[in-house]
Amino acid sequence: MSNFIPYVAPQLSPEEMLDRASQFHDLMAQRRSLRMFSDRPVAKEVIEHIILTAGTAPSGAHKQPWTFCAVNSSDIKRQIREAAEKEEYENYHGRMSDRWLHDLEPFGTDHHKPFLETAPWLIAVFRRNYELLNGEKVNNYYVNESVGIATGFLLAAIHNAGLVALTHTPSPMNFLTQALGRPANEKPFLLVPVGHPADGATVPHLKRKSLAEIGVFV
Ligand code: IYR
Numbered sequence: 001m002s003n004f005i006p007y008v009a010p011q012l013s014p015e016e017m018l019d020r021a022s023q024f025h026d027l028m029a030q031r032r033s034l035r036m037f038s039d040r041p042v043a044k045e046v047i048e049h050i051i052l053t054a055g056t057a058p059s060g061a062h063k064q065p066w067t068f069c070a071v072n073s074s075d076i077k078r079q080i081r082e083a084a085e086k087e088e089y090e091n092y093h094g095r096m097s098d099r100w101l102h103d104l105e106p107f108g109t110d111h112h113k114p115f116l117e118t119a120p121w122l123i124a125v126f127r128r129n130y131e132l133l134n135g136e137k138v139n140n141y142y143v144n145e146s147v148g149i150a151t152g153f154l155l156a157a158i159h160n161a162g163l164v165a166l167t168h169t170p171s172p173m174n175f176l177t178q179a180l181g182r183p184a185n186e187k188p189f190l191l192v193p194v195g196h197p198a199d200g201a202t203v204p205h206l207k208r209k210s211l212a213e214i215g216v217f218v
Contacts, residue, residue, distance in 0.1 A: 033165070033167060033203070035115055037115045037196070038198045047121055049157070051068045051123070053157035054157060055150065060145070061141050065127060065143045066127065066128060066146065067125075067126040078117055080175075083175035084168075084173070089111040091171060093111075113168070119195040120195045121194040121195060122194070124190075124192075125151050125191075127186065137185075158194055163194055167192060
């Protein structure tokens with residue numbers, strides 16, 4: 001049974017279209033992953049809009065198989081930092097290959113994750129592998145793809161609001177399920193600290209690939 005409504009298309013002239021496409025690229029080109037956060041607060045309402053934006057992502061059969069758990073509590077942030085640092089210590093002291101450690105050198109990372117307490121908000125993204133309908137497990141579709149796209153929207157919304165974020169993947173991160181009291185059908189996908197950059201924050205000097213390197217026109 002289908003229920004269709006008209007799609008109202010934005011009407012842009014070719015000039016407006018090029019202008020908008022180019023301006024959006026300029027905006028997104030300024031986005032950087034940050035590890036140095038200020039403890040300056042961010043209003044809950046801003047985080048709500050950011051999460052709503054993430055929720056506009058497409059998903060397999062429109063199942064919207066995601067949960068965004070926003071943490072502002074110092075106690076829970078401390079718990080998350082302690083658990084993440086414990087795992088990361090193991091990663092940096094034996095679990096990651098020499099090649100991996102070498103590849104991470106330009107980023108200056110180690111097992112210390114102070115930003116998990118400094119950032120005013122942590123958004124833990126969960127993937128919902130299945131739903132429980134009348135006690136029955138019903139699988140969602142293309143969960144990884146759907147949640148990956150929604151997280152991309154989340155990061156774009158954070159940047160658009162003038163805030164910064166880090167896509168953090170403490171590994172393994174099952175501890176988030178317990179720390180945040182999430183149900184068994186949700187698995188941690190990514191942990192995203194959100195806030196303002198610290199005064200004098202720096203980022204690695206990176207270059208993005210050119211259009212010729214990432215785009216193929218046939
Ligand atoms: N999860 C670790 C290691 C790490 C891995 C990659 I791939 C990065 O781009 C950055 C870090 C950490 O957060 O330190």
